[in-house]
Amino acid sequence: MLTSVVAGFSLSIALIVAIGAQNAFVLRQGLRREHVVPVVLTCAISDALLIGVGIAGVGSVVAARPDLLTAIRWGGAAFLLGYAALAARRAWRPSALTPA
Incomplete structure (x- = not known):
């Protein structure tokens, strides 16, 4: 079971860490200091939801x-x-x- 947890965690981190459109948007909002908390919360909740839906099958x-x-x-x-x-x-x- 630990192997599956590590594999899932590694895949999730690899998807989140890669600089893509979403991360570039979050970085831009942070640099502009505009709506930082709502943007970060929305992105984090969306990522968690999508990962959860994927796991749920x-x-x-x-x-x-x-x-x-x-x-x-x-x-x-x-x-x-x-x-x-x-x-x-x-x-x-x-x-x-x-x-x-």
């Missing part, structure tokens, strides 16, 4: 209830569209990141 739940897959798909699409709209807005109104 969402695949077996979706296999048992295929209608949930449609809801998950549309929820994911809505999230990505919202995120894309925010990214487009930032692209149209660029601002420089100044740590000072």
